[in-house]
Amino acid sequence: MxxxxxxxxxxxGEAMNQSLANSDEVASVIGQIKSSGYDIFLAFEATIGFSKNEDEQSSEKLGPSLVNANGASPELKVSPQDERFxxxxxxxLDDAA
Known part of the structure; x- marks a missing residue:
């Protein structure tokens, strides 16, 4: 890359962090959780897919690429809470996926 x-x-990534940090809705829900007597810690991981535009590609066809922060192929782990969300x-989510 x-x-x-x-x-x-x-x-x-910085824009996404700022968007969440400046969100009144997110702050409101976090405030409600804290006022209910809980501490909260949020961690987000984003996997971004990208591919070159066709007119910019070389003669070799490239498919979409997925990357994560450490450059490894992402692994999907979905908990029951994730599924409800x-x-x-x-x-x-399809079972085949």
């Missing part, structure tokens, strides 16, 4: 793309991914967002 070239340095420019790495820099853009870093900027994307995704279902609340109307996101369905």
């Amino acid at each position: 070239d340095e420019n793309l790495k820099q853009l991914f870093q900027q994307l 995704l279902k609340s967002l109307r996101i369905r």
Whole structure:
């Protein structure tokens, strides 16, 4: 991955962090959790897929690439809580996936 793309991914991560940090809705829910007597710690991991535009690709066809922070192929681990959350967002996971 070239340095420019790495820099853009870093900027994307920073923008996502700022978006969550500045969200009144997120702050409100965190406040409700804390006022209920709980401490809270949030950790997010993003996996980003990318591919070159067709007109910029070399003669070799490239498929989408998935990367995570350590450069390894991502592994999907879904807990029952994750499934309930995704279902609340109307996101369905196929068993075959």
